[in-house]
């Protein structure tokens with residue numbers, strides 16, 4: 001049984017109730033899965049449906065073999081599924097330490113111990129623990145946002161465009177952080193605009209088009225698939241960025 005198994009998931013917003021139109025998707029324990037696709041395909045909406053920020057209108061979301069569709073975000077988070085939204089994911093006027101405390105509100109007894117572990121994992125956060133979150137760089141802020149989500153020791157982390165707005169170098173560093181996090185055992189489902197980079201760090205991927213996964217498979221195969229390249233990656237065969245260290249080929253993988 002997969003860690004996360006989604007079947008026929010549907011849902012959207014009050015004003016647009018059918019954005020996700022029957023999505024099937026799975027994430028195995030310890031896996032990194034990328035969710036890519038054109039602007040407006042419904043990628044963020046799909047993550048919000050899984051995380052309980054939006055209530056699905058149909059379908060099933062099974063996490064650790066239990067149905068979670070219809071549960072609220074706090075209940076889902078308590079079960080070990082954390083979501084890092086794309087925007088407003090830290091409290092800017094609060095210190096780094098206070099932001100982490102907010103992430104630990106669910107489990108106060110273990111919050112101190114968990115904070116100490118996270119300071120060890122991310123020394124930058126320890127150095128800046130008294131600084132206001134708004135003074136952090138974009139990349140540092142994303143690490144803080146992930147650390148807040150890690151306060152309740154999740155098995156699965158949903159990341160919505162973690163590298164949005166970052167310089168290529170900061171994005172590269174953040175992908176490294178995401179890989180290291182995954183190696184420590186956390187499964188990751190991430191929406192990314194930097195499609196080639198996302199595929200290069202993922203085991204599998206889904207291409208979402210108009211609310212449905214149209215293509216799925218091993219990330220390396222999707223990166224080479226001519227249809228996927230033509231539709232979503234600009235058509236040109238380009239070397240994978242990770243591994244050959246050549247960031248000069250970046251560009252056509254961006255959707256925005």
Ligand SMILES: Nc1ncnc2c1ncn2[C@@H]1O[C@H](COP(=O)(O)OP(=O)(O)OP(=O)(O)O)[C@@H](O)[C@H]1O
Nearest residue numbers: 013015016019037038039040041042043044045046
């Ligand atoms: N709060 C909202 N209320 C109504 N419609 C919304 C809301 N948020 C998003 N939408 C609509 O849902 C559709 C899918 O948006 P979504 O953000 O999920 O797409 P996406 O694939 O993540 O694209 P992007 O890369 O642009 O973020 C879009 O047509 C968008 O306008």
